[in-house]
Structure formats: C-alpha cells, structure tokens
C-alpha cells in the first residue's frame with residue numbers, strides 16, 4: 001500500500017504555532033508518571049484495582065480549561081484520549097476500562113473537552129497511544145509492565161481493536177483536526193498495521209493531520225529538545241515540526257516535583273525558541289485527578305496570557321527569519337512573511353541600545369511591541385566619527401534604560 005500522497009492543508013497548524021498538550025488519566029491519582037504501571041511492573045488487574053474506583057473528577061470544568069488555553073494564545077490542543085495504560089477518556093464500546101464506566105466519573109470526558117475547546121475556536125487534537133498495556137494481545141517487550149514475566153501472545157486481534165477505537169474517535173466527536181499517536185516503538189510496529197490505519201483515517205477525516213504514525217506522519221515531533229536550526233530536508237528547506245515540552249517536570253500531574261517547575265520567563269523563552277526555528281510548541285499541562293489545573297499551572301497560563309496579549313503577534317503566523325539577518329547576542333528573531341515584519345526577542349535587556357547586523361537600510365520603523373512606542377534608529381554613517389562602533393550594514397536601535405516589565409521584551413521591525 002502506498003502512503004497517502006495528497007498533502008493535507010497545514011496552514012492552521014503552522015500559523016498557530018502554539019498548542020496545549022494534556023496528559024490526563026488514572027495515573028493523575030498517583031502523580032509519579034503516566035508510566036507508573038510500567039515502573040511498578042503492575043498487571044492490568046492490579047492497576048485497575050488500585051485506581052479505577054477512585055477516579056473522581058469533581059472539579060472538572062473543561063470550559064475553564066479552554067478559556068485558559070485560548071487566553072494563553074494557544075490555537076489548538078491535544079488530549080490523551082488513551083495513554084499506554086489503556087484507560088479511555090471516552091465512551092467506548094471496545095473496553096469497559098473507560099471514564100464512562102468508572103463509578104465516580106461516569107462521563108464522556110473527551111466529549112466535554114472537545115466541545116469546550118471547539119467552542120473557544122481551538123482546533124481539536126486527540127492523542128491515542130499505539131501500545132496498550134491493558135490488552136492480552138499486546139506483545140510483551142522491554143517496554144511493557146510485564147517485561148519480567150514474558151509469555152507468547154497471539155497479537156492478531158490487536159490491529160482490528162485499535163482500528164475500531166480510532167474509528168470511534170473519528171466518528172463520534174465531529175471534525176478532528178489532528179490525531180497524535182505515540183509509542184511507535186520499532187519492536188511492536190508490526191501489530192498495529194500503520195498503513196491500514198492511515199488509509200482509514202484519511203478516508204474518514206480528510207484534511208486531518210497525523211503525527212507519530214510510522215511512515216505516515218505529517219510533521220516531525222521532537223520532545224524535550226529544540227532542534228537548533230529547525231528540522232530541514234536535504235536541500236535545507238524547513239519541514240513542519242512541533243516540539244512537545246513540559247513546564248511542570250513531567251507529562252502527567254506531578255505529585256511532589258517542585259524542582260523541575262519552569263518559571264513563566266522560561267516558558268515564554270521556550271515558546272519563542274520554537275517559533276524562531278520554524279516550529280510549534282505543544283506545551284504540556286497535567287490536570288489533577290479532580291479535573292483542574294493546580295495553582296502553579298494556572299499561574300503559568302495566566303502569565304502566558306499576559307505576555308501573549310501584548311506580544312502574540314510575534315509568535316502567531318511567524319517563522320524563521322531570513323538567513324541574512326544574524327541574531328544579536330541574547331536575542332532571537334521571528335518573522336512574519338505576510339506582514340514582512342521582523343521581531344527581535346530580547347532574553348536580556350541591553351544597555352541603552354542594540355546593534356543589528358545587516359539590517360542597515362532595511363527597516364522603515366521600529367517599536368517596542370508591548371507599548372507600541374517608537375524606537376529611534378541609527379544607520380551606519382562613514383562620515384560620523386562618533387559612530388565608529390557601527391560597521392557597514394549595522395542598524396542601531398536605541399532603547400530605554402529601564403527594561404520593560406515583561407518576561408521577554410519584543411521589538412517589532414517593519415521591513416522595507
């Protein structure tokens with residue numbers, strides 16, 4: 001079978017630049033990791049017995065989640081409909097290990113989440129794991145909770161089962177813009193029939209984007225790292241990519257971890273780093289088992305809202321700057337090709353001016369984006385003896401002494 005060759009329209013994705021990732025499931029009750037079942041070598045029965053009856057999202061308010069994400073400038077979201085433990089957030093007929101059947105939940109959580117985010121205008125992304133540890137037809141490999149109790153398994157029923165789950169996800173919740181697979185480990189690739197899945201998905205939801213389905217992904221998906229020059233083909237052309245990152249130590253709600261919390265400034269910088277290298281940031285938050293974000297996570301959302309309110313246009317619709325503009329020290333550019341504006345993000349505030357190589361004669365107007373206040377420009381002038389620090393081609397942007405009170409100040413340059 002040939003991979004699908006018609007390319008889906010990726011403009012919403014590439015222009016949006018910023019999405020919310022959410023890892024939510026039974027593992028939030030423990031808060032160690034969504035890999036807890038694996039780490040503790042639990043059988044599906046033990047795992048279920050430990051958590052299923054106690055999952056009680058009494059504070060679940062997806063409209064509030066959606067508002068936080070929208071205000072933070074996020075344009076899409078991806079929610080773990082099912083992680084490797086096999087627990088499903090949706091009303092599925094394929095297993096009773098799902099939110100609808102959990103005695104203190106009894107809700108199709110996925111439906112409520114999708115409706116709330118869609119109502120706020122965000123594009124809908126569903127994460128679905130490829131491996132499923134709750135299934136007896138899943139091969140036991142080194143990445144399986146039962147790795148120390150290996151057994152021969154008949155895995156022939158796994159692909160039809162997974163296909164049925166994906167069919168439900170793509171049938172019962174309206175338009176799905178992105179399906180995000182995970183756990184595409186080489187050793188188990190044969191059991192999920194990627195070509196068959198791909199064909200079904202593209203037929204059911206034309207235009208959908210697919211991630212991490214081996215051989216059929218529409219974009220690259222690095223995690224924890226930010227590729228220095230973006231991700232490019234052999235000729236150096238930028239390829240679509242999305243980095244997924246945490247700000248709270250791990251993917252699921254972290255019980256004890258305070259040490260790995262990022263500050264709002266670090267999170268803003270991370271967003272800028274992705275956009276400046278032509279990638280998206282899929283920023284993860286892990287709701288508590290009670291169905292809300294904790295105070296720290298909420299505070300990060302709020303900080304992002306404040307920053308994006310004033311500076312969002314240096315991210316949304318932006319990409320890598322033209323290669324002939326080298327970045328000044330402690331600064332990163334983003335560029336909007338539609339408006340022909342260049343954005344300089346300053347990670348530390350320079351003393352009264354910043355010199356931009358190769359922008360001499362190329363800028364019509366500059367302003368501090370947050371306040372919309374003009375910044376004076378000085379070009380290289382060979383006859384002016386006091387300008388000896390400028391080299392030919394340099395542009396000097398004069399700055400106020402006091403640093404703006406924001407995580408990362410942005411200078412907007414209107415190019416000629």
Ligand code: GLC
Pocket residue numbers: 023034035182183223244251
């Ligand atoms: C890693 C983790 C997995 C998580 C994923 C998100 O692969 O192992 O649990 O869901 O990252 O990209």
